Amino acid sequence: MIRYALKCDQTHGFEAWFGSSSDYDDQAARGLVECPFCGTRAVEKAVMAPSISGTKKSGPAPDVASKVQSMMMQAAREVRAHVEANFDYVGDSFAREARDIHEGKSEKREIYGEATPAEVKKLKEDGVPVSALPDAPPDPSKVN
DSSP states (O other): OEEEEEEETTOOEEEEEESSHHHHHHHHHTTOOOOTTTOOOOEEEOOOOOOOOOSSOOOSHHHHHHHHHHHHHHHHHHHHHHHHHHSEEOGGGHHHHHHHHHTTSSOOOOEEOOOOHHHHHHHHHTTOOOOOOOOOOOOGGGOO
């Protein structure tokens, strides 16, 4: 796993984890990396300080990193499973339905679905609370 500091064309800074450097390059080229604040896909790597190892053996760092990665992936799986089990799936009608709920035109309930970055940006500008659902991490039994 590799962590990148990223920034969007609106200067929002955030971090994201990728399986490898080539995974980031592939996802960015396909327009799958987006800003969690404004939804734009105009994202690039930000300058970040490299992690440099000293000359002395530092102990169990690889084991700790592996445990942290495992915990983060498990948390993402649990969040996604909770949403899928307890929220109403509205598909690509998400933006319209979220706005209707916010404006009281539709019953108040928790929903999830798909929206374009432009739709997400407009919802946020209008004060409609929205958040990206974490991608489903790969099945641990299928990870190298």
